[in-house]
Amino acid sequence: MNKIKLLSKLQTFFDSDKANTKVRVKEIETVLIKLKVKQEKTKKKLAQCVNDEYKKVLLLEIDVMNAQIEKAERFLKEIVDNN
Amino acid sequence: MIRNSILVLTVLLLSYGFWLSSNFKDIVAGVSIFLFGMILLQQGFKSFTGGVLEKVLKTATNSLTKRLCFGVVTTMMMQSSSLLSVLVISFISAGLLDLAAGIGIIFGANLGTTTGAWLVAAFGLKVKISAYAMPMLVFGVLFQIQKSRNLQGLGSILLGVGFLFLGIHYMKEGFDAFKDTITLSDYAMTGLYGLLVFAALGVVMTVIIQSSGAAMVLIITALAAGQISYENSLALAIGTNIGTTMTAILGSLSADIRGKRLAGAHLVFNLFTSMVAILFIDQFIDSVDWVCKIVNIAADDYTLKLATFHTLFNVVGIIIMLPFINLLARTLERVLIDKTGAVDESKFLMDSALEYPDTAVEAVRLETVHLYDNVVHIILKTIGLHRRDVFTNQSLTDIVKHYPKLPDYDLDDAYSTHFKGIYSAIIDFISQARFTWEMEQSGRLYWLREANLKLAEALKGTKHLQKNLQKSSLSHNVYLKQEYDKVRYQIAALLRDLESAKSAENISELPLLSQDMLKVQLKDQNKKMMGNIEILIRERKISAEMGTSLMNDSAYVYDIQSNLISMAGTVFINHETESIGVEREIMLTDQELSELVEPNIEAQ
Numbered sequence: 001m002n003k004i005k006l007l008s009k010l011q012t013f014f015d016s017d018k019a020n021t022k023v024r025v026k027e028i029e030t031v032l033i034k035l036k037v038k039q040e041k042t043k044k045k046l047a048q049c050v051n052d053e054y055k056k057v058l059l060l061e062i063d064v065m066n067a068q069i070e071k072a073e074r075f076l077k078e079i080v081d082n083n
Numbered sequence: 084m085i086r087n088s089i090l091v092l093t094v095l096l097l098s099y100g101f102w103l104s105s106n107f108k109d110i111v112a113g114v115s116i117f118l119f120g121m122i123l124l125q126q127g128f129k130s131f132t133g134g135v136l137e138k139v140l141k142t143a144t145n146s147l148t149k150r151l152c153f154g155v156v157t158t159m160m161m162q163s164s165s166l167l168s169v170l171v172i173s174f175i176s177a178g179l180l181d182l183a184a185g186i187g188i189i190f191g192a193n194l195g196t197t198t199g200a201w202l203v204a205a206f207g208l209k210v211k212i213s214a215y216a217m218p219m220l221v222f223g224v225l226f227q228i229q230k231s232r233n234l235q236g237l238g239s240i241l242l243g244v245g246f247l248f249l250g251i252h253y254m255k256e257g258f259d260a261f262k263d264t265i266t267l268s269d270y271a272m273t274g275l276y277g278l279l280v281f282a283a284l285g286v287v288m289t290v291i292i293q294s295s296g297a298a299m300v301l302i303i304t305a306l307a308a309g310q311i312s313y314e315n316s317l318a319l320a321i322g323t324n325i326g327t328t329m330t331a332i333l334g335s336l337s338a339d340i341r342g343k344r345l346a347g348a349h350l351v352f353n354l355f356t357s358m359v360a361i362l363f364i365d366q367f368i369d370s371v372d373w374v375c376k377i378v379n380i381a382a383d384d385y386t387l388k389l390a391t392f393h394t395l396f397n398v399v400g401i402i403i404m405l406p407f408i409n410l411l412a413r414t415l416e417r418v419l420i421d422k423t424g425a426v427d428e429s430k431f432l433m434d435s436a437l438e439y440p441d442t443a444v445e446a447v448r449l450e451t452v453h454l455y456d457n458v459v460h461i462i463l464k465t466i467g468l469h470r471r472d473v474f475t476n477q478s479l480t481d482i483v484k485h486y487p488k489l490p491d492y493d494l495d496d497a498y499s500t501h502f503k504g505i506y507s508a509i510i511d512f513i514s515q516a517r518f519t520w521e522m523e524q525s526g527r528l529y530w531l532r533e534a535n536l537k538l539a540e541a542l543k544g545t546k547h548l549q550k551n552l553q554k555s556s557l558s559h560n561v562y563l564k565q566e567y568d569k570v571r572y573q574i575a576a577l578l579r580d581l582e583s584a585k586s587a588e589n590i591s592e593l594p595l596l597s598q599d600m601l602k603v604q605l606k607d608q609n610k611k612m613m614g615n616i617e618i619l620i621r622e623r624k625i626s627a628e629m630g631t632s633l634m635n636d637s638a639y640v641y642d643i644q645s646n647l648i649s650m651a652g653t654v655f656i657n658h659e660t661e662s663i664g665v666e667r668e669i670m671l672t673d674q675e676l677s678e679l680v681e682p683n684i685e686a687q
Contacts, residue, residue, distance in 0.1 A: 027665045034593055034662075060607060063679050064599050064671065072669045 025079055032072050039065040093291065109257030110301070117250025117297050121162060124243030127236050128161050147187050147405070154191020155198075162199050162247070162296055164192035164327075168349075172342040182341070183412040184471060186348045190401050190408075193352065196327075197394040199296045200320075203251060203303050204386035213252035219245030251300055258308035273314065278364060281315045282357070285322015286329070295327035299393065303386050313385040317368070320393050321360045328353045344415040351411060356400025367396055413490075427457060427501045429508040443516050447531045450509050451538075451654050452585065457501040458538050459578055462643070464492045465549050466571040467556070473575050474582050483572050487564075489556040494546050502542060509535050527658070534653040537646040544643040551636050562624040566615065566633055570640050573608055577601065577644050584655045594656045595666035598648055599676065605644050606680040612637045 012019075039062060046058040100107045158164045171185045180188075206212070219241045226238030272280055289298040299320065306316045328350040360367060371392045372382070380387045404411070431449040436442045463470055467489040472482045513528045548570070555567035580601060584594070613634065620630040656663070671679075 024665075027662065028669075031593065031596075031662050031665045031669065035596070038593070057604065060603055060679070061600050064603050064676075067671055067675060067679060068596055068599065068669050071671070071675075072665075075668060 021079060025076065028072055028076050028079075032069065032076070035065055035069050035072065039069070106257050106260040109253050109260065111257075113250045113253030113255075113257055113304075114292060114297055114301060115250070116246050116253060117300060118292070118294060120243045120246030120248075120250055121294060121296065122243075123239050123246060125161055127239030127241075127243050147408075150184055150187035151191035151194070151401070154188040154193075155195040158192040158195025159198045162196075164189070164196055167192050168345065172345055180471060181412070181469060182344055182348070182416060183409050184469075185345050186352075186408050186412055189345060189349055190352060190404065193349075193356075194394070194397050194401060196296055197390070197397050200299045200303060200390040200393045201387075203300050204307075204390040211252075212248045212255075216245045216248035216252065219248070250297075251304065254301060254304040255307065258304050258310050277315060278318045278321075278361060281318030282322040282325070282361065285319035285324075286326040287322075288319070289323045289326025290329045295323040298323045298326065303389060306389060307386050313388065316385070316389050317364065317392055320389060321357045321396070324353045324357045324360075324397075340419060344412075344419050347415045347419055348411055351415075352400060352404055355404060356396055359400060359403065360396040367392060370395060427504055429453070429505050429512075432508055432512045437512070437516055440516075443512070444527045444531070447509060447513060447516075447528060448654055450505065450512075451531055451534055451650075454502065454505045454509065454535065454538055455585075455650065455654065457505065458542060458647075459582075461494065461497045461501060461542065462545050462574060462578065464490065464497065465494060465545050466552065466574055468571065468575055473579055479572050479575050479579070483568050483575065487556065489553050491553075492549075494542075494549055498542060498546075502539075506535060506539060530653045534650040537650040541643045541646040541650070544639040544646070548636050548639045548643070551632050560625060560629070562619050563629050563633070566612070566619070566625075567636075569612065570636065573640060574643065577605075577647060581647060581651050581655070584651055593662060593666060594660065595652060595663060595670055598652050599671050601648050602645070602671075603676050603679055605641060605648070606676055609637060609641045610680055 042058055042061050042065065046055060046062065049055050049058060097111060100111070154164075154167065157167050161167070168189065171180065171188050223238045223240075223242030223245055226234045226241060229235060229238070285298065285302070288301070289295050292298050292301070302311070302316050302319045302323070305311045306313065311319070328346070332346050332350060371388050374380075374391055374395065375382070375384075375388055380391065429450050430453055431446040433446065436446045460470065463473060467486045468482060469486075472485070473479070510532065513532050516528060552567055552570070555563050558564055584597075616625075616630050616633050616637070619625045620627055625633070
């Protein structure tokens with residue numbers, strides 16, 4: 001019994017990197033979903049916007065979110081590729 | 084000592100008076116019941132409004148008219164300006180109102196107190212007021228013994244009004260009976276001498292009673308009973324206006340410098356209006372007759388004429404003083420200097436907190452927020468705007484247009500008073516704390532220290548900007564003015580965004596990533612501004628010297644804003660949030676942000 005416990009603990013220890021990666025991937029995916037939802041909302045706002053100045057601000061916001069999404073996806077790919 | 088002596092003397096005099104005449108006893112009892120009613124009315128409004136007054140004061144006092152109306156209506160409802168004064172002082176202390184705005188409300192309150200005279204003259208003396216008092220007292224007590232706070236408040240209000248009515252009834256009865264034994268009107272005085280003597284009597288009376296409202300009711304009931312002449316009652320009313328400032332001054336003795344300044348403004352206003360009333364008494368009497376004729380008040384209805392006079396000279400005072408509110412505020416700020424606590428001190432950094440790492444980190448964070456608030460105050464003052472306007476939903480373009488001139492603001496003094504003391508305390512506290520602690524807390528403290536440095540940098544930038552901003556506000560070049568107004572707009576817009584980020588009610592999703600939006604907007608604004616300046620120089624709308632100054636100032640603005648954003652990233656964001664780690668990795672670098680604004684930019 002003790003041997004089994006010891007083995008399972010060792011297994012967890014050796015797999016800890018894998019577990020951490022899993023958590024990280026999950027976290028990045030969550031942020032990505034939030035970012036995409038936020039971007040959609042901004043796009044809807046842009047579609048309804050009549051003020052030219054405000055339109056420019058919204059467009060810039062969408063660009064920023066695009067860049068953030070690309071960066072997050074790049075990170076995600078790197079993590080998946082390295083494991 | 085003096086207060087105790089006055090108290091003993093008053094008790095002795097009153098006792099002697101009671102022994103001499105039972106009618107005198109009725110009058111004094113009436114005044115006491117009236118005052119008690121006022122206290123209850125104030126208590127009732129305090130609990131009944133449950134913070135409503137504060138909310139209204141926060142949101143609905145962004146223009147002078149609104150401030151005046153707020154002062155008038157609140158005082159009219161409570162029949163006393165003292166509760167409002169306390170509220171205004173606390174708002175000024177918290178930085179939510181500046182002195183000039185507070186003075187506006189106090190002016191309104193002064194006008195509001197005159198409504199009491201109208202109520203008594205038009206209603207209190209014409210009907211059997213005690214008949215209304217009794218049911219009110221009964222219902223008041225009934226509501227008072229309920230559990231609900233609102234009902235208790237309503238009970239206090241009813242009791243207050245009931246006692247006010249009862250007090251008026253006793254005063255009226257006392258004066259009516261009094262005239263059978265003594266006729267005070269035999270001692271009436273005419274001319275300037277009479278005016279001054281009775282005005283002085285009005286002052287003394289109000290100082291003793293400690294309420295101009297109660298003193299006015301006493302004067303009106305005496306006038307209605309024919310115990311004083313109309314002319315002398317006018318002088319007494321002027322006296323109450325001066326006397327009421329004595330109560331404000333006595334009250335402000337225990338208040339801080341802000342309370343003293345507000346009491347000072349009250350004194351200046353009332354002394355001024357009273358002097359105007361004394362100097363132009365004949366014109367005022369004629370005006371009262373004219374107004375009474377228009378509104379159909381009988382020529383021999385002296386109580387209503389007195390109420391009209393009371394309102395009229397306060398209105399005239401307000402009209403004359405309104406344009407000088409800012410000057411009055413500035414003068415009072417210059418004359419009444421806080422000698423004991425001139426320097427703002429830290430609020431959260433207790434030595435005991437050093438023993439508990441988490442508590443100490445939170446204390447430093449809160450103190451940094453405190454320091455940030457002071458920096459916002461200084462920056463807004465420098466760009467000639469006010470917190471009360473900027474942190475609302477008003478259009479910033481309108482706000483900037485509304486304040487075209489920049490005040491002569493002593494930034495060095497503000498730095499010493501509102502920044503240096505707290506900043507030094509924070510740095511000292513962090514140095515002591517970091518000496519012993521584990522890495523995690525030390526890391527947070529390191530970033531908090533950096534955030535404080537950013538605040539200092541932002542102030543430095545503001546200092547550089549100030550000179551040219553002031554110059555531009557006096558310039559005749561419209562284009563230059565427009566560009567500097569844009570600068571003011573941009574700073575105010577960022578402060579508004581950061582205030583929203585600071586507020587706990589606006590917890591943003593992905594808070595760190597949201598900061599990228601602010602940063603990219605900053606870069607975009609800066610790019611556009613530089614482009615504009617080049618065009619203006621090319622088209623000879625501004626000189627090259629003006630243009631280079633603008634370019635330098637634009638860089639200062641960029642520094643101020645990016646320092647504030649960076650500070651906010653450390654201080655306003657909850658670093659326990661799950662996504663923060665990932666957000667930190669995804670956040671765009673300066674280079675990536677620049678590429679978004681100028682896609683053709685090449686990496687250096």
